[in-house]
Amino acid sequence: MMAHTNVVSGFVDSLQEPRTPYISPNRLSKALGVPVTGLAQLTGVHRNTLRNPSSERLQGRMREMIKVISAAAELTGTLDKAIYWYRNEPISDYEHKTAAELVAEGHVEAVLAFIRDLGNGARG
Numbered sequence: 001m002m003a004h005t006n007v008v009s010g011f012v013d014s015l016q017e018p019r020t021p022y023i024s025p026n027r028l029s030k031a032l033g034v035p036v037t038g039l040a041q042l043t044g045v046h047r048n049t050l051r052n053p054s055s056e057r058l059q060g061r062m063r064e065m066i067k068v069i070s071a072a073a074e075l076t077g078t079l080d081k082a083i084y085w086y087r088n089e090p091i092s093d094y095e096h097k098t099a100a101e102l103v104a105e106g107h108v109e110a111v112l113a114f115i116r117d118l119g120n121g122a123r124g
Contacts, residue, residue: 008070011079015066017053023062025050032065032083044104064108068099071115 015031017024029039040047043061050058065086072082090096091114099111 007079008073011073012066012070015062020053022053022059023066025053025058025062028062028065032087034087042100042104044106061103064103065100068103068108068111068115071112072099075115075119 011031015023015027017027025036025039029036032039032042034042036050037047040050042065043058045055045058045061049055052058069079069082069086072085073079076082076085086099088098090098091102091111093114094102094107094110097105099114102108102111
């Protein structure tokens with residue numbers, strides 16, 4: 001379990017906007033393999049908002065994404081698998097939407113509950 005925690009912690013650290021307490025939209029978009037405009041869509045904010053990393057709405061949305069990806073990484077064992085799952089795997093319990101789509105719609109707690117269920121042996 002400790003190795004997974006280090007992976008997640010390193011991932012979170014790597015996203016910091018230099019010399020600020022904020023998550024960097026550019027770094028998060030690179031980690032997710034999407035253009036910055038794609039990050040706007042995933043976070044549900046206007047693309048111009050990404051120019052202001054200190055936007056509380058943007059920071060909140062990015063924190064939610066990271067929370068879900070971190071939980072998925074603890075389950076899958078790697079960040080790459082977790083990010084792939086987050087962006088691509090349809091969840092049958094939720095109209096076959098991906099975790100990314102659900103988080104963008106504001107259903108963070110539902111996705112986290114789904115990940116907890118998987119971790120407890122339920123099948124998705």
